[in-house]
Amino acid sequence: MRKQLPLFLIVLGFLTTSIAQKKKITLEEIWGGTFRTENMDVLRSMKNGKQYTILNFNQSPRSSSLDKYNYETLEKVETLVASSDEIPFFSSYAFSDDESKIVLATEIEPIFRRSRLGIYYVYDVATKNIVKVSDAKIQEPLLSPDGSKVAYVMENNIYIMDMASSTTKQITSDGVKGSIINGITDWVYEEEFAFVRAFEWNSNGTKIAFLKFDETDVPLYAMDVYGENLYPFQYEFKYPKAGEKNAIVSLQLFDVASAETSKVDLGKVEYIPRIQWMKNPDFLSVQTINRHQNHLKLHSVNAKDNSVSVLLEEKDDAYVDITDNLTFLADDSFIWTSERDGYNHIYLYGGGGKLKNQVTEGEWEVTNYYGYDEKGDKIYYQSVENGSINRDVYSIASSGKNKKRLTEKEGTNSADFSTDYSYFINTYSSAVMPYEFTLHKASNGKKLKDIKDNAVLDSALEGYELTPKEFSTININGNDLNMYMIKPVDFDESKKYPLLMFQYSGPGSQQVANRWFGSNDYWHQMLASEGYIVACVDGRGTGLKGRDFKKVTYMNLVKYETEDQIAAAKKLSELPYIDEDRTGIWGWSYGGHMSTNCLLRGNDTFEMAIAVAPVTSWRFYDTIYTERFMRTPQENPGGYDDNSPFNYPELLKGKYLLVHGSGDDNVHVQNSMRMIEALVQANKDFEWAIYPDKNHGIYGGNTRLHLFTKMTNFIKENL
Template sequence: MNRLFLVVTSSILFLTGLTAQKKDITLEEIWGGAFRTEYMDALRSMNNGKEYTVLNFSRNPQGSSLDKYDYKTQKKVATIVASNDAIPFFTSYEFSNDESQIILATEIEPIFRHSRLGVYYVYDVKSKELVKISDDKIQEPELSPDGTKVAYAKENNLYLFNLKTKQTTQLTTDGVAGSIINGITDWVYEEEFAFVQAFAWNSSGTKIAFLKFDESNVPNFSMDVYGQDLYQYQYQFKYPKAGEENAKVSLHMLDVSSGAISEVNLGNPYYIPRIKWMNNADYLSVRTLNRHQNIMKLIAVNAKDNSTEVLLEETDEAYVDVTDDLTFLEDDSFIWTSERDGHNHVYLYDQDGKLMNQITKGPWEVTHYYGYDQANDRIFYQSTENGSINRDVYHISSNGSDKTRLTNKEGTNGASFSSDYSYFINTYSSATTPYEFTLHKASNGKKVADIKDNKALLEQLEGYNLAKKEFSTISINGNELNMYMYKPVDFDPNKEYPLFMFQYSGPGSQQVANRWGGANDYWHQMLAAEGYIIACVDGRGTGFKGRDFKKVTQLELGKYEVEDQIAAAKELSKLPYIDAERTGIWGWSYGGFMSTNAILKGNDTFEMAIAVAPVTSWRFYDTVYTERYMQTPQENASGYDDNSPFNYPELLKGKYLLVHGTGDDNVHVQNSMRMIEALVQANKQFDWAIYPDRNHGIYGGNTRLHLYTKMTNFIKENL
């Protein structure tokens, strides 16, 4: 039997000091925004590397301005454009390559997670002329490299707007809703490969490469929208569930001058998750994947004749991750990241795909690749070299020498670099420190200036009863698992407390991290103040501890992760101050799948569970995500069904709360409906809540306050 190891790597005070006058956190404060954290709005480095732009908003009257700041002084030097009587309120922007023009986005209407429709304008910085691209709402407008044209998508087709003649040309004509999409990704690509714009200009503006999706044979998914009218209506879209047919995707090349379109023969790939032009305007890089997603090819396409050459092939027994970690150097040699040695590291290849050097090495993970400063031969990256719960920023030369750590505070450090890599803005936080933004020299990490912090929030929180967030490891099933714990503020080791566990547990995820928490952390603090011990354990299958630790769950989602949560609960229950008869667990999405399985398979360990928007069978989830880890149901039926909780509802003994939104386009409410039916037929009593028209996030108005009030009451009544 495993012994319990509480090796405290850092017993971190969330905030210290207790007095009788201190208050407890309330749900109304959490969801009313009382503890809102100050962030830096997204900034963009100017081409000169000395200045950056920030989009600022005003409330009264509502307005937006694109302002330019000096990196060194941090002072605003100019307003480039601001909304006024002639320029509508804009919510995002994109510069042309030479920064002489800006695309401004207005009247934005979200579609899915990343996609949106909007009315877009081109603003000329010098002449101050504003030109509307289209009277209709469009998607993903992109200026040509010379700034004379805009390519965009509308109603599944691609268009070209000429800024000089003000003429619009329709480039594709076969786009049909629910059938053919040109230049924009379908639902599953957007959700799982995380991009929407599926077209790209080459550097000379002579070619546009684009993807075409034929989703004619993809099954329809429909959900009722209840709204406020007399009758509800059905919302339908194409959603390929595991084992079903995906859209057929193909790559096409458009010659801008002639309008001619030709298809590129890539050998019938199953997925095309990325396209990116090289520096040479005649060459496009394309990544393809097989259906199992364990063979990725990087292909060079010659745009002159559409001939292809495989530059690189990545294989893995489980799967190969799709990232944006690809930089082409001046000669089109390239930098790439891979898990091929067991950890994610940075590699350098020549133009022909021959490996030149593995740049980073070690039993740690590169967690973010920022880019390459060719002038000074410096590759910038973030990694877990200082422990898997921490992040630091480094630079290293392309031959693997001269590694320099650029951040020095223990916790989570991230960077945003100037375009010439002379400066970076460091975003830092830890379990005790809310976000701080500081300016540093990229050569050595020396701090140049403080930009923004959250000292006011820290001072505000000094008036509250807040517990310590203790980081440790726990030995479970032969692995040292990362864990954090909140104990009640007035903790007495001679008393017994109920244990309430939280987790997510999805492949490659991380919950136990030394960073500032969000709303759930405040809620956990609130529960700790009321006498609960909160624990979170990142079990097998989670990320940042090497390929094998992450991919051990392959073909068996929900098996090893659930075993680890049950075992961790049992080990923690051996502690003298934990009441073994009062153990609960909760989670959202993948975490809801986990908590549901935990109270069934661990019915001798858990007395209570809450599942929010859970998957209850991976047969109901999308192809790209599910098959990456499980292959298809036709190939791996037992992997799907042995860990599907509605197949063993009779195991329920404890108290169970199930929550879902009917408007969830991601994890469909079907998952909860099938779970409910299984429990009813097994004659098992449970509690449930359905939120009409709410999506996977279950928010809007008082929805979150209502949900967390319901969960809090359920915990108090049943734990």
């Protein structure tokens, strides 16, 4: 296995054999799985903290098994359940809180990005009995804490099945497609607040809190599905575009014993992005946020009488991010994260919402909150204290003292802790080291065992033309921006090379990171082997450099980001080995908006751009995401229109490739159609491709291979 190498250097070890002996990466290899990494299957710690479970699959014959392992030995202890003639093949699982029952998912059918339909079974660990929850496909089954009941949603209504009697009760009856949704989020919540199941059992299984959405007045979006039949059909769903009506959301409490549902009065509420029961089964926490998303309230609801009090409020001149970084302790004090001091940090509050202390502080960001070990008084988290392109795992006392770095290798470290915080499994990678998985003691970070690595892939890659990313910073518009560059293996500073820039640029995002390759990285390596220099710059608005750096783009998305990419391209073109007459840029989604804008606004800088699934007007995108950064079009028309590229198609000079999937439920193909029409009416020559029925990811079968072949050819012909 390659030794860990210092960054910012081209390492001679990459060139241990002559270039002539090395192979070039091919598109068929990238999209055919040649470079697929070994990963840890979904691992979940058991309540005892000493064991964990992994879902294992076999391809031939096709089967699945849920197996239990020991942390200390990493050896399998037993198989809890396996597919057989009696038990169907299952693709995911979930325990009840007491681990007596397991929900098994079969026949899964995706709806949108996170939502699924499926046939589900409940397996009893002690008796080995298995029960089908419903003959029809359902959503989001959730066992009560003691495993005696399972709640689920079918056709927008909530049901509860009693496991002992195998009887099912319907607890809501007003669910109607396109109108009322109970217990499941609507499209925009699923996409932007990142959750689907909108109901939760309390800790003793006596109550269920759930959200009800009335989307009757939300405008309908329809897209043609071409399929393989004689006639296409229209797929319709409610999609609130910026400035349009949202679903009316309310909080409901269902009492299991009385079978009665009551509405909780939270006052005038636009969004309810999180609900979470406290340790005390009579108290529910609820987060609400206004439409501008700059004033968040954390409420405490007394489930005995539905009374509501406010625990804390977060306000920001721009917006407040929604996270899952909330932990309630035994005395209902709680841990919370906030950007209030200019960086994302951890705070400790007392039971009534009174601030006890700020736990972490410094000009760096907490990037992940793992949890709190009450017995050892240790909070575990991930941060960028070791440089904004790196990630490390730390522990710290709730007082903010006794901080300890638990990971050692420079790169990206992330942890999965055992329930009792005795152990963690570290996932590590860097720009020169593929993923490796190791077991550590949580108390001091000491490595106990190697679990799995990618030595086989690492060895295989020695036979390919690869050059490591060179990480650096570039000063643009008064800011030191993170950058990486990939040069050809036979790079010669006396020659001139074409430059292809890649970026995403969305608020809080990061592309310049010290981690192992994704598919785009392999493609960029392939292009480098063909004689291109590839560069990526994270401009203003991207993440992990503090609140002000991230939120400077508020009310003017893509304006400053575009200025930074154009300025970076100009500065890089001053390098003696860059051909200033051959500069291209590409991006996907937000990055597609950016690459389009750069080609138009920077038409004296960029000769070529590729935009995949781009937004071309923020007026076409959803309320929650867009208004978080722009407010509404009614309030900020200039912010929406001044940087919408179909409003200035006459600026196009360079070569432009525009790509979209016709079945994109997220960034609608309407964005590209409007761009196409504007360019046609401006009599501008360009190339475009529409992939029938493909969603925002544009994949399936040979689709990605076809897309990247087209993109590669376009670059070779025009750069």
